[in-house]
Structure formats: C-alpha cells, structure tokens
Amino acid sequence: MADQNTPDIIYTKVDEAPELASYSLLPIIRSFAAAAGVSVGIKDISLAGRIIAAFSDHLTEDQRQSDDLAALGELVKTPEANVIKLPNISASVPQLVAAVKELQAQGYALPDYPESPETDEEKAVRARYDTIKGSAVNPVLREGNSDRRAAAAVKKYAQNNPHRMGDWSADSKTRVATMGSGDFFSNEVSATLDSAATAKIVHTAADGTETVLKDAVSYPAGTVVDATYMSASALDAFLAEEIEKTKAEGTLFSLHMKATMMKVSDPIIFGHAVKAWLAPVFDQYGDKMKDLGVDPNGGLGALLDKVKDEPEIMQAIEAVRDQRPPMYMVNSDKGITNLHVPSDVIIDASMPALIRAGGKGWGPDGNEHDTNCVIPDSSYAPVYDETIKYFKETGKLDPATAGTVQNIGLMAQKAEEYGSHPTTFEIPADGTVKMVLEDGTVLHEHSVKAGDIWRSASARKAPIEDWVQLAIDRQKAEGCEAIFWLDANRAHDAELIAYVKPILEAKGVADKFQIMAPREATRQTLETIRQGKTSIAITGNVLRDYLTDLFPILELATSAKMLSIVKLMQGGGLFETGAGGSAPKHVQQLVEENHLRWDSLGEFCALGESLKFLADARDNEKARVLGEAVEVATQGVLDNNKSPDRKVGQPDNRDSHYYFALYWAQALAEQSQDAELAAHFAGIAKALAENEEKITADFAAVQGAPVDIGGYYHPDEAKTAAVMRPSQTLNDIIG
Template sequence: MSSIIYTHTDEAPLLATYSFLPIVQAYAGAAGVDVQTRDISLAGRIIALFPERLTDEQQLPNALAELGELAKTPEANIIKLPNVSASMPQLKAAIAELQGKGYDLPDYPDNPADDAEADVKARYDKVKGSAVNPVLREGNSDRRAPESVKNYARQHPHSMGAWNADSKTNVATMSADDFRHNEKSVVIEADDDLRIELVPADGGEVVVLKPSTPVLAGEVVDGTVMHVAALDRFLAEQIERAKAEGVLFSVHLKATMMKVSDPIIFGHVVRAFFPNTFVEYGDDLAAAGLSPNNGLGGILAGLDALPNGADIKASFDAELAAGPALAMVDSDRGITNLHVPSDVIVDASMPAMIRIGGHMWGPDGAEADTLAVIPDSSYAGIYQATIDDCRANGAYDPATMGSVPNVGLMAQAAEEYGSHDKTFEIGQSGTVRVVNRAGDALIEHQVEASDIWRACQTKDVPIRDWVKLAVSRARATGDPAIFWLDESRAHDRTLIGKVETYLADADLVGDTTGLDISIMSPVEATKVSVERIRQGLNTISVTGNVLRDYNTDLFPILELGTSAKMLSVVPLINGGGLFETGAGGSAPKHVQQLVKENYLRWDSLGEFLALAESFAKYAQATGNTSARVLGETLDRGTGTFLNENRSPGRRLGTIDNRGSHFYLALYWAEELAKQTDDADLAARFAPLAATLREQESTINAELLAVQGSPAELGGYYRPDDALASAVMRPSATLNAAIDAL
C-alpha cells in the first residue's frame, strides 16, 4: 500500500477538492504518505471512452477501470467522493460542454442508424447512471454517524418542520403488477451461463435480449416485470387522488441508479400528467426526438423548433392548470417535479420532505402536503411507515434521537445495482425466459409490449461477507441488528435462507450468543427502528443494496440534517479499504451559488472523516506510525472543528467551504504540534500551527473578500484547473503557509 488514492469527481465535491487536497497532500507528505488522485469524474470518464478521436494532450486513461482492479487487491486505499450519476440530460450536457472545449466527441445517438452509431451509444451508456459505485465497491458497506458528529447534532440540533396530526401527506404505491409482486428468484446450483430471451406470442423468431450472463454456484438470480398497463392505470388514479385531496402531486424515482427502468417509468408519469397533449401531439414530439423519459424540461426547451410548438405549449399549460398542483424543484424558476428525471431522487427527496413536516414546495412557493408517488412497492412502505409515525407522534428531536447505522450488501454489483445490462423495455408480447446452458428455463414471465422486465444477480461471497460484517458490528456496538428482508418478496425469501444458514455458521460469524440479531420486513423494521430512535436508542439496519441507499439518507437526514456527515467505510473483501465521503444530492445547487456569488456551501466533513479512517488503514498496512498519528490528530481536530461550529454557513459574510478547510487545517496542525507520539511531526507542525493561529484574521479577511461577485470556473462538468484553483484558494497567506510545509 504505497499510496492513498483521492478521487477527482464532480460538482461541489470537486470544487472542494481544489481547496482541500493541497492541505491533505502537504500534511500527508510531512509523514511520508503519498496521496495521489485519479479522475473518475463524468467528464473524465467520457473522455476516456474515445482515445482514438482525441489529441495526445486531451486523452485520459480509464482511471475507473484502474481503480476497479485496485479495489480487488489488499493494497487498495481509496477515498471516494460523490460523483455525478448521470441521467440522459446530464450526459448530453457534459458531452456538449466537452465538444465546446474542443474535444472531438460524437453526439449521443438516441436511435443508432448503423453499427458505428450503435458502438458510440454502447460506449456512452457505460457512463450513465451509477457507473462508478459498482466498479469500486468490492466490499460491503459499514455506514454510521461517528460519535463526534452525533454529539454535535445533539448539542446543535438542526431545524425540523412541525408535523400535524391531520397531515394529508402520504405515499402511493402499486399493489400488484409491479417489480416487487412479479419477482421470481432462484439459486444457481453450479457455475453456468444464462441467456435472456423473448419468445414472441405470435410464434415469431426468438429474440435474444442478452446472450450471456455468467453466474457462479450459490448465486441468487432474480427476474421481474412491471406491467405498464397497470402502471398507467395507477398513475392516472394518483393524479386524480392528488387533485381530489388538494395535495401536491410528486413522483420519486431513482433515475440515476436505476438508469434503464426509472427514466422509462418517469416518461410514463409525464404522459399520465398530460394525457391529452400526448394523444394529440405525441407523434410530433417523438418525431422531433423530444422524449418524456428525459423530462418535461427537455420537451419545453425543444418546442420553439416545431412549427406547432406554440400549440403544444398551450396544451401543456392547459393540462398543468387543470391537474393537481405539481410539487416544485424550484418554484421561482418554474422547475417542476417532472422537469428532469434526475432532479428528484427518492432517497434524498423523501427524507427532505419528511424532515420539513411532510411538505414539498408548491407552484406558489409555499409548503404543502404532498402525495408522494413511488410506483414500485419494493421499498415504498418504509417511507409510509415513517410518515405514519411522525403524524402520530410529531417530528423527531435531533437533540435526543438515537441512530440507525447501516450494514449494506453491495459488493460485486450486488442486487439492483447490477441490473442495468439486464433491464429491457419489451418490444412485443410474449414470454421472457432466463435459460441456462442446458436449455432449462429458470425464470419465465408473460409480457406485453412496452412492459419493463429486469433481472439482477447477487453472488454468494458478498452475502457471506455481509452477514459476517453485520454480526461484527452488532458485537462491537452491543446494538440490535435487524436484517430488513420481507419473506413475501421472492428475492428476500431466498436471502433469508442464506442469512439463516450463515448466522448458524460459527466458523464464519463466531459465537452469536447474547447478540440481538433478527429478520423483519422493511416496514416492520422501520416501525421498530423509529420507535427506538425516539427513545434515544440505536438499531443497526442490515439491508440490501438499494435499501442501503435509501436508509443511509433517510435516517442521517433526520438525525444530522444531511447524509454528508456520515462515516462510510467499505472493508473490501480482499483486504483493502474504500472510504466514501457522503452524498452529493445538493451539489448542483452549491455550484450554481458559487458561480453566482463566489460562495460554496458544500460541507467537507465527510472528507475529513474518511481521510482519518484512510490514514488508520494506511498505518495498519504499512507500519507507518506517523500515518496513524495523522489520522488520530485529524479526528481530534475534527472534534474541535465541530465544537467550534466551523462548518460552512448559509449566507454571504460567513465562512464557506474554503473557510472550513482553513479551520480544519488550523485545528489539525495544533493537534499535531502538541501530540507526543511523534516528536518529528510535532516539531514540523508547531511553526505552521503558530502561523495559522497568528494569521487567522488575515486569512479570514482574504477568504471573505471574494464573496459576492461571480466566479469563473471555465466549465461545469470539466472546470479549468487554473481557474478553479484560483477561485478555491483565494487566500495568499494560507496558501503560502501550506505550500511552505
């Protein structure tokens, strides 16, 4: 383990890196620790796709593939910041920006006309959605609020909206014909290779949807289908319900992670909300390449180019006025819940709604009760259970509430993360079959044209590791651990069998006597967990991959105000470590504010927490005791940072992300200077600590002086390094002190 890899990502986390990484590299270098970077940004990944079209200076290596291989080794020590999980509008915007910078990249071909365009589309599709996480996550997830963060939240509770007993906010979800209810699950008995095919109902030639999916003995394979006729009926009913109940209509999907299925579902929602417009003008919109799957915003932006664009716009406006009020992303700018599929991501949007009293923002700019539509019922119930608890008992109290840490099954693209290449919008009625090498059909579903069929895989090794990690966390904390598995769902029923087997394997998990470990459905587990957090008690949630995503936003947003303050450790199966730094859901708004006002609200606390764990891992692997001291002093410095309330403020004139980095550097240097475990480090950092303390007012003045004016970054998806560095390091005094180290 010769280096720590600090990832170069996107949006606000990337901008913060321009400010924080020079500090990290200077401090680490003083202890003989090499900190390198790898570019896994959306723009960097796009550039790496087309080396043959670019100049030598423009080309970039495939850093994601490199890190994916590193993650399989004991030497891995990777700090992974949030990255863009690109929706189609984001992907196209990034391509256009790079083209404008002189990169000879092809346009994204929505409907490839030949093999060359099909190849271009296939390459671009590799960077859509959550393309990074499945590659790097060669281990399961241990995500929790560090004690220092939890104590700070108790002493400085964030604001919570009031809940009323008569709140009309609810979740609407399908009761049949969705992914959950149609799921079938099998365990593979021996290594095999599966084919996914469609047998047409009219007796035509079999259509091979995916010719090869290698599987291993013990692997869980699932298949399911959402029948869109039922989806369309459901959506029409919920639109009428929202109007009848006088609440906002909103839809909550995961179009970034479920990058094939959920944009299609989003398109059905847009059609359902504007049925007359699509009946009358749907063919015109399709001919112009304006797809509802990409959102209402893209359609409206393209109407000026159509001869009847004004008529279509009037039709949209009429149906918008006649329907229920739409929840808004930005009411001042007229950005609705249906404008962009990646604007409303369920795991971030639902907790935010619950936190402010069950409200979303309406077209009038005011908060209002909301009907939250989550079509697939697999996990919708956890939000309804939380809403019901708040309606009955009021808002949670961050000053007293307990915690719900998570152990998540995600290694080796487990569960739905691995479903993208096995998700299809069916072209004709028939039977979808999953067939093994011997020709046996393992899974079959009757389908109609336009139905959405998908399969997913979960290997046995990650499941074993997941159970082991859950038991180790229960043993380390003494807290109850609940496996959130529903025996009425096919996939979960299969997993329950494996979990029960591995919990009984003393060679794997040790002696579990005295540990409180149970299995409950997600809804029942939610009820137990929220009852316990009201009592100030902690409950470990042990979940699959998608539910891991949901829980590690839901509970941290309620407990801490943000999921970015969580410690996210991924003990890699082969011995390395991946240290994640929190969520990036509000990153676009932060960038917009920086460009407008030269003020970055992004909170880098997640980076501080991950870095301390990374130093500890480095010290353990290499025997570098100075690295251990770096991690321990960073932890103590972070504690001071929190106690002194040096997180970024929310308005001009207060410290922003850059100011928070200065104070972290100050407190870290002071801890290094006074520690007694490493005299050389103490001597090296004592002058820096003194300089930063003496120059505190000067540095603050230099950091605050730039606020209020626009900032030029030279790009959104690929900022100009020199411009971004100048913006994010505006204090000459601080820079000189750090660089002198």
Template structure:
C-alpha cells in the first residue's frame, strides 16, 4: 500500500511544495512510498482535452484513476481541499490556461454545435463539487482531535460578544421552495429511470436519458418556483431596508452548482430590479449574466457605448441608494455579497458571522446586524436556531464548550440536494416527471418557465454503512448520536425508515440514539455543547458540510483543524484535511508579501492517521511509529506556538513545516520501540535543532516583497518550489537525509 497525496489548488497546493519533500524523506525511512496525483481544477480541465494538447502538455485523468482506486482495499488517499469551481472560477481558469498556450475551448454558455456541446459536457464534469463525489466511496467520520481540542481550551480564540437586542435573523421561504415541494420514494426493484418534460401541448422532451437505479434506492424530486422565489426576495429586500439591517444572501453555488447560481442570479436581478427592468436588453446584448454575479454585469458594461454605460452605472448607484445596505465581502474594494456567487458560501459565511456577534461587514468596514437570506428552508433552521440561542445565552466559550463530531452520509454519491446532471432550469410550462423502464410515472411536478427542478438519489448500502458507523462512534465515545432527519420531509421520511430498520440490527444497548428534525437537533446539540457535553451529529451530505464548519469554527476557530476520516466501503481509506474556504485570501497575501498563513495542521493530522492505517494494512510497525511520532510533533507544534502567523516577517506556513520536521525527527529519535529507527533519525534531529536559528531566519527574511507564482490556477512549478522552499539550509538538510 502507498500513500497517495493529492495536489489540489490555491493555498493547500502551495503548502504542498514545502511540505511534501519532508513527508517523502521521513516516509522513505519507514519503507513507505508516497505518490502524488494532481486533482487541481487546472489539472482536471486539461485531462478533459487530451486530443487538443501536445504530448508534453497532456496530463493523466488522475481523478478518474483515484475514483477507481477508492473502490479497492488498497486505497490510502490524503485529499487536500480543492476548488469546487463556480462558473466564474472555471472561466478564469480556462482563460489562464489558454494564455499559457493550452489549446482548450472557451466555456460555451449556449452550446449549439456538436463540438460546443461536447466541450460543455467536458466542463460540466469539472465544475462545482466534481472531486468529492468521485472519491467518497465511504461515509465520513469527522471530529476534532483531542490534541487540537485541548489546545483550543487552553488557548481560546476570540469570540464576538452577543447582544440580546441583536436584530440579525434568518429569512427563509415558507412555500414554493425545494423543501416544501419535495416528493420521494424507495424503489423495490432495480430499473432504469429517465426524466422528461411534458409541455402543455403534449410534447415530450427528455431532460435526462435512462440511468440505472438499484433496488432499495431512494429517489427524490423537488422544485424551486421562480415566482415564489422572486416574491420572497423582494419582500426580504424591503424588510431589510425597513429594519436597517444588512441584506445578505447565503447559498452554496459550488456544491449546488446548477441550482444555486440561478437562485443567486434572481437575488441580483431582484435587488437591482429597476436596472434590469430598464436596461435588461442592453445588458443581455453584451453577455451580462446575473447568475455569475454583479461583477459579471459590471464587467460586461465595458462593452457598451459610454453614454449607455454611464446611464446603467447611475441606475445601479440609485439601486444602492434606494435599497438596503448590502453585506460586504471586501469593504475596501467595494465587493458586495452579490458580486460573485462563490464568494459567499453558506457553510463558511454563516459560522463566521455567528462567531462575529451575528454580524457582517458593511461598506464602511464596520460590523452590522444582518438579514441572512437562505431561500430554501431545508436547513435554514440550523442557523436560525443558533442565532436565537446565542441571542439568549451569549457567545459560546471555547474553553468549556463540548465538541460535535459528525458522521456523514456521503458514500457512493449519496445525494440530498440534487446533483448537477439532474437539475434543470425549466424552459417552458408543463410537467416534469420521473419515469421508470416500464413507462410508469413515479414522481412528477407541475412547473412554470424559470422554475428550477431537481432530482437526487441515495443508495441503500451507504445508508446501512452510515448507521453502522454512527453506532460504532457512539459506542467508542459514549456520546449520544443524533440523526438529523425530519419525518415531514419527503427525502428524510424515506431515510428514517431505513435508519430504524438498520438500527434494529445493531447492538445499541446502553447507547443514546435519537432521530430529530433540524430545529430540535440544533437546540439539543447547542444546549449540550454549552454545558460542555459532546454530541455526535449524524447527517446527510449537505448538513455534514454545514455542521463541520459551524461547530469547529466555534470550538476551534477554524474548520481546517478537523480530522476527517472516510472508511471506504471496500476496505480502503480516504483522509481529508479540512476546509479550504480561506485559501484564496492566503494566496493573495503570499503574492503580495511572500507570507503564506495557511495552516497545514489538517495535513499533519490526516497524514498521521494515513500512516497508522497503512501500518495496520501492511503490517509495517515503522509506519505506525511514524504516525504516532507525527501526532506527538503536532501536539508540540501547537503547545510551542509554531503555527503560522498572520503577519509578514513572522513564522508562516513554511516555518511551521520546519518545526513539524524538527519535532517529528526528535520524537522518532527519542522513541524506544525501534532502536535502529531512532538511530536513523537522531542525526537529523540534531542538525535541525542546531540550525534552527539559521533556518527560521532564512524562511522569514524573504518575506515582505511580492512574488510571482506564474499563475493562479496553474502555477509555474519551478517558481513555486523556489518560493515555497527558500531555506537553503533546510533544503540541503532534507536532501542529505
């Protein structure tokens, strides 16, 4: 078995240039092979178009390769955060690659020719959350390691104070959304399904050709009604103005990569309704797409004649003046909540606001109460209840609060939100139906033009495995396990039936296992957390994302410090390294002043568990010692305050890598289980300790000046190596070892 270390994007990829040589050197002494696979956005794009590239430019389809590996017992994959590309990000990556000499096609907005349709299909396979469904052939076990939790208790991060008078609140739809329209069923026999649109005149259009489903599989369908959404958004805009709070929209345009950009576009159009009513045709004529955000509209304006452009700019300013103040992504640069759909991702933006007194930033760079607009009501109660709890009880105290690990249902592309290939913006009024191989209609909705309809699937085997994993974690920890499921929701009702069946097959004597809807589960968990008690959340894929950001950000200050283990269903292991939501800002700082504040703690944690997993599989005791020593080194790193600083000139990501190497070597040299291994690492530990001052000076002295990575989505590897490995002394020491 090998360790497969993934090369991804942005800050995690930059950190890999510094950390990987250290990993390879240490692992080699324990007979462990480490290989890399490029699953970055740029790498995934290039893999789609081998016929258009030269021999030197072609790259393997590493994601497909890892997808196959994940289905085998030999899988041992360390997966770093990657870009889940929104359309603007995808277009930017394409443009960068084209500028670097790669003959790849533009992204076809409205594909008409066969070649455009083929290109669109290739890009659709890359955008959004394309990586995770391929690799996640198991359910997730995500938790704060004891060392990290203990450190947070000893050295608590800042938490904003809450006022009982806070006007911040969640607004969500009470009808016409996915939650209220969802219908679901469990298939008794295997079959093939197809999705059709039937127009008012009886014309049938196949939206998705026949695809296989298994016996016991859950299939759902739901619709977001455009008119209801627009009315809701208009009401919330007016209410935010009346209440004097910031207007902010919170979606997940990366995971819900078809539906949520459309919802985002409706928010842009509704806020700037006067602009689009008066100048909609002019904007459309130059390709302004509100689904890509206000930034896309402003960029497109440059193509209009000066007089028309100025008139539209004045109309936009008038909308700002007459509407509520918008929450800001970057107050200094005037970047609003409505500029780019991938700038405000709900599972990162809502916890950050809750940690910051329930407020967001306004145009003056000051915190202000906000209206958090979450159109679909499926999971809005999570944040609504948390706001209410903090308003009543104040901010959580990291020194005393409990922890909330998560067991997440995500194996075999388990869906609870509709995948992009089964989500459609409806072109004409009629009916959308799901039909089986015999022609029987299983699910259907009446739809209007502009509605967003989606379907999703969840297989039976992952649910059984999910229940088993939840019971196993409850027994191992003694904490109650809570399934966040609502019997009044179509999808959840079907899942609950299976959960009860499979729980009956497990030994749950002495365990507390609950099934609660989102609002009740949130209150139950928050109350226990406040008392310092631990609670295992057992959720589907979307709530897994939401909860494993919300609670870690309150507990630890960041979700990047979580340990995410995915026991793959066929015996392998996938080890994920935390969240990458802040990665873009870290890259910007590096380029500006050669300081990378990305914290590789998640990588350290995942690697340690990966080594222990390999040791057990291959009966390699040295790999186990390597993993244990890395855990010890990580604890020492935290206690000694050697995590990256936020300020240039101080220890950054590269410096923390040096210290983890030093402490790792010392732990191995001091261990007594393998004298020969200790003897191998002792000289390295001694040299690193002796050269500490020199190495740290070399790492810190390069900071403060701009650097050129040669690209953002597709960096120049040689330049990046030079930037991320600036200590000649450290490089020579590792190379000699």
C-alpha cells in the first residue's frame, strides 16, 4: 500500500526543457489544485537526481537524496498511484559522463565513470552507473500498458491550422537500408513457458571454457522468452557496403538507432558504424588510438577529442572523409555529424522528421538532400521503408484532412526489447550461447562468433492479456479499424499471436480486429488516415515507441502533444506528457537568449486526465471540475494561438502558462457545478485578465540576453525559478 502521506498527484522532476518549464507551470498547478484539496508532490527522476541517489554514500548530508525512482517503482504497483511523468533523459554514456562532470564541478564528490574498469572498486562503481544509463526509468514506472492518442482539442487545432509538410517526388533517392540476414530479426527464436522457471545464460567457448553470463533469471508461467543475436561480421559487411552504395547514389549517409533505450546493443552497433566510416584509420592506427583511450562506441566526437593532438591520425581522418559520401548532420553549422554522439540521432524522432520533410536530411553544406537511412536490424525497418515507398507513390499527407492513429502498446513489466539490457552481451569468443532452465532443459541455443551481440527479451502473460483487453476496450469505444501489428513469420510475434487469437475469439470480437505484419499494417494505416479515418495500432513495446512519434509528427507536427495514459495493472494511473526530442536545443536557446519555446501542451493534457482519474479514485468531485476546466483551458490556448513561438522576442513557454492559468481560472469561475470553486476563482480570473498587459510585458522584457541557470543537468533551483518566473504580478496572483 502507498504511504498515507503520499500526495494525491506526483509530478516528476526531470531534465532539460520540460524541467525548466516545470518551474513556471508547477506553481500554477499546485495553487489551483489546492483549492480542490488536492496535493501535488514531486519525485526526482532526473539524470542528476538518479546519479546523486546512487552515490549518496559518497556525499555530504546536505547533498544526499533519496532514491525517488525506487519509491515511485513501488507506488505504481498500488491502486493509489497517480503520477504525471514528464520525459526524462535516457542517458547515453557521453551524457552520463557529462552529468557526472557537472555535478563534480558543483562540489559533489562523485567517482569518475570508469570506461574500462580494472579493479574491483572500479567495477563496482561502473555497475552502479550502469543502472542509471539508458532506459533506467521507463521500465520501472511502466507497470501498465500504453494508451496513446491525440487529444480531441489538439487534433482539431492541427486540422484547422495544418503544419508544413515537405514535398515528396516519385524519383526521390531516399531509401531505407537494413540487413535482412545475420541480424536480430533473422536469428530470433522464441518460446512460451508452460510453468514458472529460472534460467541461466551460458557462453561455452570453442575450447570448452564455460562462462555464466547471467544467472537466476526468473520468469513466471506463461512468459514469452526470446533469444537472438546480431552477427558482427554481417553487420560490418553491411555497413561497408552501404557506405559505398551511398557514395554511388549521391545521397547522405545516415544511421538511425536507439542508443538510449537499447543501452547495450545499440551503442555497440553505433561503434561498428564509427569504425566502418573510419575503417582505413582504424586499420592503420587502431592500436595507437586504443592506447589513447578511443572507444568507437562513444562516437566520432569523443574520438576526435582523443586524437586531436595526433597530426598523423588527424590527417588520416581527413583523407578518409574526402573519400566518404556526405553525412547526415545533427548541426551542420557546428560540424556535428550523425556519428558524433550515439544519443544525438534517435530513430523514433529522426526518421519521422526526415519523412515529414519529404525524405530530406541536412547535409554538411547546410542544405537538404536525399538520404540513405541505415537501420541495421530489420525487425522494424520495414515500417519506415514502406512509409517512404508509400509517400513516393502518393505524395505527402495533408494534415488538414488526415485521420488519426491511436496506439495500444504492450510495455508493462519491462516487456520485449526495451527490458533486455541485463540480458544483452557482446560475445567474448567463438562458441555457443545457451539459455538453460534449472531442470537442465536448453530453452534456446545459438552458435556465435567473437564480437556478436546476443540478447534475450521477454513479455509476461499478465501484461499480454491486459494489453489485448485494453485493445478490445479502445476498439469498442472508437468503433474503428484496429490492427495488431504482428508478423506471423517472426518467432516472437508468433508466440504473441497464440495469445491474441484465443482471447479475441473468447470475447466474441475476432471480427473487429486484423493481424498484419508491420509492413502491410503500415500501408493500410496510411491509406486509412489519408481517407480521414481513425486506425488503432496495437503493437509491442518498440513499435509503440516508434509509431507514437511517426504518426503524430505527420498528423500534428510533434509527438509532445499526445494524450498518453498508462492504465497501471494494479489500478493506479500514470500519465505521460510526450517526447522530449528537441529539448537540448530548447535549453541552449533559453541560456543564450532567455527564450523557451518548449510547448507544455502535453503536460496540460496529462494534468486534465490525472485530475479526472483522481476524481474517480478518491470520489473528489472538485478534482473532476478542475480536470474538466483544464480541457477548456487547453482548447483556449490552442484556439487563441497562445502556444510558444520559436524566436526570441515572441511569446514563449512562460506566456503560454500565463494564458493557460487565465483560461483555467475563467473556466472554473464560469462553471456551475461547484459554487465554492467558482467563487474562489472568480477573483483570480479577474486579476489575471486585468493584468494581461503587465504580465506579458514582464515576460517580453527579460528576453534577448543570456541567462545563468547554474547547470544543464543539475540547474540551480533559485536561479532557474528566477528565470522562469520573472513576473512578480503573476506570482502574486497565483500565490
């Protein structure tokens, strides 16, 4: 059970632009919620907060923090959970190292991140840090499956104010390149366990040496357990071939990965791409670069920093660059390439942006070009491949008339690939890898070579059944097309289909659903929304992530404005607020120009749902009135074009929060369900309206000059609050 002192709603402290915005928005939320007797607490799941909590024994009493992520992990397993989760950093190694350095500079006596641990102490430190990097937060909090869709107000606004879409041409050279053999998809095996079991993962080298890679991996009955590997030699051959093909085609070379969530496998694959790009340099200077501390998994940026004082190596790198095709750029002005940092190009954000732009990516010359989109594993590459082929044939989508794609995603209890980090390994020597059950049964077995990437993932029975029921409920509510994106020819998907079909038949709704492989489902779904209709995509965990960026970016221009409800399996609620893909650029702009263009619409949507959920859970009708008024306020922000603009001197995030507060207060003052609340907010609404000119002038006055917030990963609270709350008039009104 949750602690009796647990606040009614937990609002998460996170990172980057969403966290900066919280300094402005959260005081408004707390003030308004208090009028309904609703308490709003904070739990720190930021990257810096997680680092501090993990190493509190190294810190002073004043610096220590409790492990809020662990506490939230327990809370979401109770019916009392009501959590508004903002996007947090799923840290790559370069981000983790940068955060540690910043905290050290602030006086936190943290150990350095050991890139190549040798002593037992270094290995223990590395193990602690490894629990923080990558997707450390979402698997802990997502004790339920995902229901994501565009809020009605957001969809209506997007249709009435369609965003710009790039033009597609039939002769576009943009394409997707994927392995097709030797990859995770082609090597996958899967089985459903009849009874609870404990497994160990054993590597047996060619000389007979046995190494237990992971022991005591426990699974409840009914768990779908997968195992697969990617061949390092097949990956290297594929990358070398695609670099040459890209040059011949005259397009940009780009690699699209998820090195944040897939924190073991994808950084290794990324490192292979760096080595392939600089193959002649590694052939000649590999040993010397290793001595200099070069790790290709860290990216080209870190590599260049390590060798900058080695003129021979730098000359060799320049020579190779001249022989390579131009590369897709993160920032062409600053020379930051696709291969600079593994977390800079994240597939679920980068591919939709490129598709929305008509298949164009930014090149080193600062212009847009057709692009070879390299996605090594072929599990989900067909989704993007088919989307590109479709738009080449039919032309761009019209957001003014497009329908919408909702998503029901299987993600509870570390489902599927995103929960595979502890069971992913780079193979040390030729041999075999086996998953062996405690009774000696070999569940899965692969022959592997040194350098191959082997992994196991799983999906439990209870989340799968909950996912299917959630899909049934959503389809009944919408009465529209509903597709399970499952490929009968993929080992894992075949096991899921064996769950899905009997449940649909037992519920008498089998005729309401289709089961289609991702490629075919992609084309049908695009046809459906082109006709202005709704489709429900019912997917696994990774496709949930990919599709809930792809379709919203095409429909709405952003995925940050989606309604994202996680119905926790024990009865609580988790309300997610959208993606934070462009958050770093937003922080940079704030620091340089004191303009924050982050749009908090996702937070508004999550807040309304959280309040209405609270009303039902706690029988608090005042909370329901507040939640319904949030929807009115959100519609007001959209209808009156009060969302943040992009450029300094224009209204920004702080302005949008003021107008949200104004419309929220006005909606509460004008409602008739609760006279006490109406009376309370009448004066607030009047004061906010009468002081509009003064408040917006306060915001405008501070823009244009650099500001100091005391840090990127761990900003100073007082400095950040001063920057984000510059209108004393507004602060006084909301109290």
